[in-house]
Amino acid sequence: RKEVEQDPGPFNVPEGATVAFNCTYSNSASQSFFWYRQDCRKEPKLLMSVYSSGNEDGRFTAQLNRASQYISLLIRDSKLSDSATYLCVVMGGSASKIIFGSGTRLSIRP
Amino acid sequence: GAGVSQSPSNKVTEKGKDVELRCDPISGHTALYWYRQSLGQGLEFLIYFQGNSAPDKSGLPSDRFSAERTGGSVSTLTIQRTQQEDSAVYLCASSLTGGQPQHFGDGTRLSIL
Numbered sequence: 001r002k003e004v005e006q007d008p009g010p011f012n013v014p015e016g017a018t019v020a021f022n023c024t025y026s027n028s029a030s031q032s033f034f035w036y037r038q039d040c041r042k043e044p045k046l047l048m049s050v051y052s053s054g055n056e057d058g059r060f061t062a063q064l065n066r067a068s069q070y071i072s073l074l075i076r077d078s079k080l081s082d083s084a085t086y087l088c089v090v091m092g093g094s095a096s097k098i099i100f101g102s103g104t105r106l107s108i109r110p
Numbered sequence: 111g112a113g114v115s116q117s118p119s120n121k122v123t124e125k126g127k128d129v130e131l132r133c134d135p136i137s138g139h140t141a142l143y144w145y146r147q148s149l150g151q152g153l154e155f156l157i158y159f160q161g162n163s164a165p166d167k168s169g170l171p172s173d174r175f176s177a178e179r180t181g182g183s184v185s186t187l188t189i190q191r192t193q194q195e196d197s198a199v200y201l202c203a204s205s206l207t208g209g210q211p212q213h214f215g216d217g218t219r220l221s222i223l
Binding site for chain 1 (some may be wrong): 143145151152153155158201208211212213214215216217
């Protein structure tokens with residue numbers, strides 16, 4: 001089993017739809033969680049950190065479920081510009097133990 | 111600029127040659143990471159520097175790969191006797207300290223002929 005797993009997609013949804021995807025992790029000692037987005041042939045960019053209590057940034061909501069060991073990302077009112085690959089990042093007990101998921105591809109259609 | 115700077119942006123070289131990639135992290139960031147990403151694949155961790163501590167080299171794929179970070183700032187990743195499977199985008203990231211969100215450079219696209 002991979003340490004961090006994501007559904008590779010692609011998720012193909014119409015503009016304005018709500019879409020959500022999860023990322024599961026295997027190390028229960030993991031401490032920090034993030035979502036990054038990566039556009040085609042570009043570097044990953046931090047989208048948001050994921051806090052234990054859940055957090056929201058505009059149309060984006062991130063949640064952490066420690067009991068089931070997954071994090072989620074919800075995008076409301078999706079825009080064409082949301083089309084990208086979304087990477088989850090899990091950091092373990094040591095800062096060097098950083099695992100990137102392989103990403104979920106999202107495509108928003110007009 | 112204020113971001114992570116990597117050079118060169120692109121590097122094409124012949125198999126067997128040595129290459130050196132450079133990363134200039136955000137000023138004040140003590141943590142520096144190297145990753146590589148093959149086309150359509152996820153990020154592969156290579157090496158992590160934190161301040162003056164010994165680097166975590168656990169991700170380096172072979173002894174042909176080495177990295178240094180001089181003065182706690184600029185880092186160079188060296189690949190000796192390059193092979194075609196070394197072709198990838200090499201990404202550098204820095205963070206204020208370990209465990210904080212990382213900021214990535216634009217990467218170096220390495221092509222081995």
